[in-house]
Structures are given as structure tokens and as C-alpha cells.
Amino acid sequence: MxxxxxxxxxxxxxxxxxxxxxxxxxxxxSLAFNDIxxxxxxxxxxxxxxxxxxxxxxxxNASDAEILDYTRAISKVCAMKGVAADGFRMISxxxxxxxxxxxxxxxxILGGRDLGRMLNPA
Ligand code: 5GP
Numbered sequence: 453m454x455x456x457x458x459x460x461x462x463x464x465x466x467x468x469x470x471x472x473x474x475x476x477x478x479x480x481x482s483l484a485f486n487d488i489x490x491x492x493x494x495x496x497x498x499x500x501x502x503x504x505x506x507x508x509x510x511x512x513n514a515s516d517a518e519i520l521d522y523t524r525a526i527s528k529v530c531a532m533k534g535v536a537a538d539g540f541r542m543i544s545x546x547x548x549x550x551x552x553x554x555x556x557x558x559x560x561i562l563g564g565r566d567l568g569r570m571l572n573p574a
Contacts, residue, residue, distance in 0.1 A: 455505040463499050463556035477532065481518045482525035493564025494533050494540070498526050504557045506546035526559055535563035541570075
């Protein structure tokens with residue numbers, strides 16, 4: 453599927469330096485920062501610097517270098533924050549049914565407490 457990227461989304465503004473962020477890690481192709489409304493003791497968002505709407509867009513259209521950098525950046529954040537041993541959750545919401553608020557790919561890394569079951573019953 454072809455995706456249309458909205459240059460005015462909030463993470464695009466963060467990447468352009470128009471809005472501040474609490475950076476955890478910056479790499480060549482990725483940026484990780486604390487979520488403004490944390491839902492767990494650890495709640496970091498990891499985004500690619502490239503213009504990708506969601507994971508499907510990224511996995512289909514990003515370069516190998518971007519995908520490698522992004523995948524490793526997520527792992528580095530887990531190591532930096534010390535959640536690898538006790539566990540963590542990665543979430544990447546996409547589109548309407550995924551209830552994606554910001555249309556720039558982001559993975560939520562959540563941890564620091566027992567996160568309970570994955571989904572609430574519908
Ligand atoms: P989504 O629902 O799209 O998966 O998640 C978007 C996330 O972005 C939410 O957890 C929300 O708290 C976070 N968020 C929205 N605006 C900002 C912002 O300006 N700065 C930061 N750091 N996080 C934001």
C-alpha cells in the first residue's frame with residue numbers, strides 16, 4: 453500500500469528541531485526520546501529519521517541501513533535503560549484500528565513494572 457506522509461505531524465516537528473524532546477539516544481537514522489505522557493516507569497518512543505508513516509511503510513520502503521540502525525537503536529535503548537533482563541513491551545500502533553495518534557512510525561518501549569496482559573478485552 454502507498455502511504456502519504458504528513459510533514460506537519462508532531463514527530464516531524466521534533467526531527468526538525470521545532471519542538472523540544474527529551475532525547476534518550478540519537479543514531480544516524482533514528483531518534484529515541486521519552487514519551488510526554490508516560491504510561492509506565494519506562495516509556496520511550498523510537499522513531500526513524502526518515503519519513504515513514506508506520507511499520508509497514510518502513511519495512512517496505514526503508515533502506516537496509518535504516519532498518520538495521522532502527523532495529524539496533526531499539527535494542528540499545530533497552531540495554532541503556534536496563535529492562536532487557538526483567539522484560540519490556542514494544543508497541544507500534546498503525547492506522548485507524550491501531551489507534552495511531554501520530555502518523556510517523558514509532559515504537560513504544562514500555563517497562564519498569566509488570567505490564568499486565570497485552571490487550572484489554574474488546
Ligand atoms: P500513538 O497513539 O500514535 O501510538 O502514540 C503517540 C505517542 O506520542 C503517545 O504516547 C503520546 O503521549 C506521544 N506524544 C504525542 N505528542 C508528543 C510530544 O510532543 N512529545 C513527546 N515526547 N511525545 C508525544
